[in-house]
Amino acid sequence: MTIPPQQHDVAQFLAGLAGGPPKETHISAVFIGADTVWKLKKAVRLPFLDFTTPDARERFLRRELELNQPWAPGLYRDVVGIVRHPDGTLALGEHDPIEFVLRMAKVPLGDFADEIASNNGLTEKLLDEIGDTVAGYHQGLPSLFGLDFARSMLNITEGNARSALAVGLPGINTWKERMDSAIASRRAWISDRSRNGFIRRCHGDLHLGNICLWQGHPVPFDALEFDEALATIDVGYDLAFLLMDLEHRADRTAANRVMNRYVARTGDVDATAGFPIFLSQRAMIRAHVLTAMHQDGTAYLTAAAEYLRPTEPVIVAIGGLQGTGKSTLARALAPDLLPAPGALVLRSDEIRKRLHNISPEQRLPPDAYSTQANAAVNNTVIASAKIAARAGHSAIIDATFIDHRMRDELGAAIFETGVRFIGFWLQAPLATLEQRVASRTGDASDATVEVLRRSAATAPGPGSWMPIDATEKAATLTTVRRAIFGR
Secondary structure, three states, X not given: OOOXXXXXXXXXXHHHHHOOOOXXXXXXXXXXXXXXXXXXXXXXXXXOEEOXXXXXXXXXXXXXXXXXXXXXXXXXXXXXEEEEOOOOOEEEOOOOXXXXXXXXXXXXXXXXXXXXXXXXXXXXXXXXXXXXXXXXXXXXXXXXXXXXXXXXXHXXXXXXXXXXXXXXXXXXXXXXXXXXXXXXXXXXXHHHHHHOOOEEEOOOOOOHHHEEEEOOEEEEOOOOOOOHHHHEEEHHHHHHHHHHHHHHHOOHHHHHHHHHHHHHHXXXXXXXXXXXXXXXXXXXXXXXXXXXXXXXXXXXXXXXXXXXXXXXXXXXXXXXXXXXXXXXXXXXXXXXXXXXXXXXXXXXXXXXXXXXXXXOOOOOOHHHHOHHHHHHHHHHHHHXXXXXXHOOOOEEEEOOOOOHHHHHHHHHHHHHHOOEEEEEEEEOOHHHHHHHHHXXXXXXXXXXXXXXXXXXXXXXXXXXXXXXXXXXXXXXXXHHHHHHHOO
């Protein structure tokens, strides 16, 4: 164990309780027993923290409990003292403690999200649940105002560059220049984010290793407790660590799905404008941390540079009757479009559910589909697409587009941004569509076969959009990719 000498007897006592040695980081030792976990903070001083006194260790343990317990009830239990008896033996107790530990419930190794990812266990359902969890976490945090978050990002860049240079990573000065320039170009946007309430006291360390299954659902844990500045950030920057981690530990499809679920629940399309700098910062952190641990951080170093590389966004509209496979096509296509982690999917069915404050899979009554309600959804879809385009982020709009006015208004809105726009109209035999709609379960669409038949009677067809045979889903995707990418 690399535990400071003054804590050796405490570590031996905890090892006895746990029945074995701890798992260690540079700042903590975690002793895992049969049903209880004891977390000891090491008596260390680092550039970003000072745990050298028992008072400091107690204070930060209690802060850790305060931050995490609300989001994982039962997982975090309490902070308990360790006392020394007159005969020199140690015990858990509260009278004149010499040390403190955080008590937690034990979580099976296979229930940590990084382990699940390593075992290819990140199902679409679980990814959606993770997106829901993070969205709920962020929406439960109070907004904080008055912070110059652009200055904070510059400070993070400086610290990142200093750490990366210290471990000998190449190209860091160039990366820092590009990052400083990217932050400067977004200063007005960052200020708007602060004024609009997106700066909050977030998790601060939201990667896959700090999400676990608890009572059958994913929960965040181990929020950063020792530096309020590092955790008082834009929610998009908090989310970016998870998205970056998903892209590298799983794939871009997984990262894209979580991003889209998060945006479907929060409506925070605007966060995409910050993803190039947010993802790059997170990748650089991982690059120099791995290198300092004598592991290979090359992939993350490369990613940190790639995230800052300019890209050409595209706005894609996918229309057609219910059952033509619009959502399936959008999901499959989204990870292919730049920038990382792929295109936003702005699905009218999900937006309608969010406007009614329910989850995508919950059903709405017929009056939620009135002319007035449809107009509100259409306006939100178009406004969101315009925000994404101005942010420089690709988006796929998934709606029936039976109303020609919506097509015209969307085209005009995207034309104003100067971003490339392309529209597709999916079509297939009515019998095929009826079979697909009838077999749907757990989907955001409330459409029935009867709704489909009414739509089919008035559908205007492709108009100026490119007609696509949607009978075979794989062939549909190939055709659409060829139209967008020219190959």
